[in-house]
Each structure stands twice: as structure tokens, then as C-alpha cells.
Amino acid sequence: NAGVTQTPKFRVLKTGQSMTLLCAQDMNHEYMYWYRQDPGMGLRLIHYSVGEGTTAKGEVPDGYNVSRLKKQNFLLGLESAAPSQTSVYFCASRKQGRLANSPLHFGNGTRLTVT
Amino acid sequence: DQQVKQNSPSLSVQEGRISILNCDYTNSMFDYFLWYKKYPAEGPTFLISISSIKDKNEDGRFTVFLNKSAKHLSLHIVPSQPGDSAVYFCAASPSSNTGKLIFGQGTTLQVKP
Numbered sequence: 001n002a003g004v005t006q007t008p009k010f011r012v013l014k015t016g017q018s019m020t021l022l023c024a025q026d027m028n029h030e031y032m033y034w035y036r037q038d039p040g041m042g043l044r045l046i047h048y049s050v051g052e053g054t055t056a057k058g059e060v061p062d063g064y065n066v067s068r069l070k071k072q073n074f075l076l077g078l079e080s081a082a083p084s085q086t087s088v089y090f091c092a093s094r095k096q097g098r099l100a101n102s103p104l105h106f107g108n109g110t111r112l113t114v115t
Numbered sequence: 116d117q118q119v120k121q122n123s124p125s126l127s128v129q130e131g132r133i134s135i136l137n138c139d140y141t142n143s144m145f146d147y148f149l150w151y152k153k154y155p156a157e158g159p160t161f162l163i164s165i166s167s168i169k170d171k172n173e174d175g176r177f178t179v180f181l182n183k184s185a186k187h188l189s190l191h192i193v194p195s196q197p198g199d200s201a202v203y204f205c206a207a208s209p210s211s212n213t214g215k216l217i218f219g220q221g222t223t224l225q226v227k228p
Contacts, residue, residue: 004158031214033214035218040124040220041220042119042121042204042218042219042220042221043159043204043206043216043218044218045215045216045217048214048215058215059217090158090159092158094214099147099149099164099208099214100147100164100166102214103149103161103164104161104214104216105161106151106158106159106160107158108156108157108158109156109157109158
């Protein structure tokens, strides 16, 4: 049972380059999330999705785009990477319903460095 | 402005003793709180949660206490074990349904053998 899988695990980009981070979950969860973790700031929500074909902005959406074309996948795109986007990115998923019965399950993260 | 704060970046305790991790929040609309544990190079894993209508929730060695009037929650680990050494994140949600969590900065716990 893989759970939440993030691809790639590491990536180095130059300023202005673009890339897509892939998140895949095999738990048939309706909700999916992208967070970033920076030193001293905890995790901050970038975008989230409550179902296939729907996405919404979180706390820090600027500079990112997302797509949820299939229920099991949630893609995070950086169109023109900036050094401020150097971070560790975590994807999470959970089933629909109350948090008490369905907490978020996280992937192991993608460490992105923008030079 | 940080709505969820963990003011202690690190905590060191002896094996077998109690670990107390603290978390403060500012938004009175938060109605659900969770603790996550994170090991290096792994994603956070869910530990324990509490609804705003309760003041205590226990799960084995882990107990979370909520003081709504003080906007404060704490996680107690008794007895602490070396395997508990990790970063602990407090998180809050304005709704028990959305899963839009606001995280604190994290506290690194070291349990010494």
C-alpha cells in the first residue's frame, strides 16, 4: 500500500525554469492538498482540491498552478521558478468528511532548490 | 501574522519522563486541532486530535489538552521513549470538514536514553 507518492524527491532548478511536481494517492481519497515547508514557518497551504476537476487557492498560491484531472493525481506547477520557491513541498490527501474520521495523509516530500 | 504558534523550537527530555509540547492560537474560530509528528526525510504523520467541544483526548501514551479560554493546547507524552524523537507540529482548522490546516512552526523533541 503506497499511500501518497510524490515525484521527484529532489530537484534543482534555475531561476525562470518551469517544472511540475506530481502527487499520486492510491487510497481513493476525494481531497488533496499541496503544502510547502520553510524553516521556522511550519507548513503552509498552497492549493487544494475537493474533487476531480476542482481546485482552490490556499494561503500562499502565488507563483503556482495546480490541476486535478484524475482523482488519484494532483499536479503542482511552477511556470517561472524563483529563489523564493526554494522549499520542501508536501502533498497530502484525505477522504471526504470530518477531520476526526479522516486526518490528512502526507507524502514524503519533494525538496526543490531554485538557484 | 502567525495564527498558530509553537514558541519552543526544541525540547529535550530523559527517557521515561513526561514530554510537554505547547501550542497557542489566536483565531477563536478554530474548532479542530491536530498534532502531527515528523521524522527527517519523511512526511508528517497524524498523531492525535481534539475537537473544540472537548478539553482532553487520550490515545495510549499521548494526551492532548485544550484550554479554549487561553487559546492554548498541549501534547503530553508519558512515558517518553527515544523513538519519540521527532519534530511535532500543532495544526488548527476553522472547520472540521475542509482539512485546510494552519500549522505551527514545529517543536523538535529529543528523548535521551
